[in-house]
Amino acid sequence: MWIIDSISQPWILGAGISFTIPFSGSPGVREDLAYAQHDVAIQVAIAREWEILVELRQAWNRHAAITEQVRLTEDYISQVEKVKQTADRLTAAGELTSLDARMFALELAARRAELLALRGEQREHELQLRELLGLAPEAPLQLKTTLSPEQPLPAEREKTVAGRNPALAVKRAEYETAEQQFRLEIHKQYPDLSIGPSYEIEEGQSRIGIGFGLPIPIINLNKEGIARARARRLAVRAEFEGELERLLHALTRAEAQLNAARQRRDFITRELAPLTDDQVADAGRLAELGEFDAMVQLDALTRRHEARVQVLEATLAESLAREQVIALLGPSFKPEPKEEQDD
Secondary structure, eight states: OHHHHTOSOOOEEEEEOOEEEOTTOHHHHHHHHHHHHHHHHHHHHHHHHHHHHHHHHHHHHHHHHHHHHHHHHHHHHHHHHHHHHHHHHHHHTTSSOHHHHHHHHHHHHHHHHHHHHHHHHHHHHHHHHHHHHTOOTTOSOOOOOOOOOOOOOOSOHHHHHHHHOHHHHHHHHHHHHHHHHHHHHHHTTSOOEEEEEEEEEETTEEEEEEEEEOOOOOSOTTHHHHHHHHHHHHHHHHHHHHHHHHHHHHHHHHHHHHHHHHHHHHHIIIIIHHHHHHHHHHHHHHHHTTOOOHHHHHHHHHHHHHHHHHHHHHHHHHHHHHHHHHHHHOOSSOOOOOOOOOO
């Protein structure tokens, strides 16, 4: 207390500003890491967008198929009604039993119930399409859906998957992020120089100085951070390789399904459908000659309708399998260019 009382200005006041000179190069690496993380976010958004587009394409094909099935069922009902009229006339004339004529009424009732169910399913598919398109349920829109036409697929499928698949693009971007993080941990081994001026007042005396700081990591050298970053990089690389292998297996299965569906459609179109058409034609000629057989007439119409539905189902299966192959190959369009990193 005696010393403090004997000094007119006993306080020491000081202020300083410190600047860091990044000898380690960490700021540049941090910027590269930030751009790599930004690229991961972009690739995730592209992958999600592609998933929605694939879902839309598959829903479009299903809606087109159910719409065509509704048309086929309506056409079949119309044909059965025409034959039923003939059967009713023959029953009234006493040339056909009521039991035989009732078969057409039973068939019509069953098919009309089926048609109601198909129309309900058609409405559900339409609402799903509107949802995927971002439209209101009651928006004024007329969908003219058709099954997606057959389109050529690239010859080098594996190379296409590796270059275009969005899921692999995400893994590739994640690997780049892990690589930049590894670089950053390595750069953290080296110190950055801190330098800055300072100003002090001690016992009324002003002093101006400059300070230097240079941490020397002579013991740890950020070994833990480097080890963790290296392990993360190896893990992401293994994830990329595993994802590529999974996609190639999925592509092989999708191509097998596509070939099987195409062979089935070709067989039904080439073998079964013409036979049913001939059966209906022969039954019609017998009816014109006065040999009307209710069972033969109904069986011929039913078999032709079933064959047409089978052709439609095979065509839908082929379209969905093709869409699955396209989904695995990845989008052929180019996404919007991302913001480039400044040099």
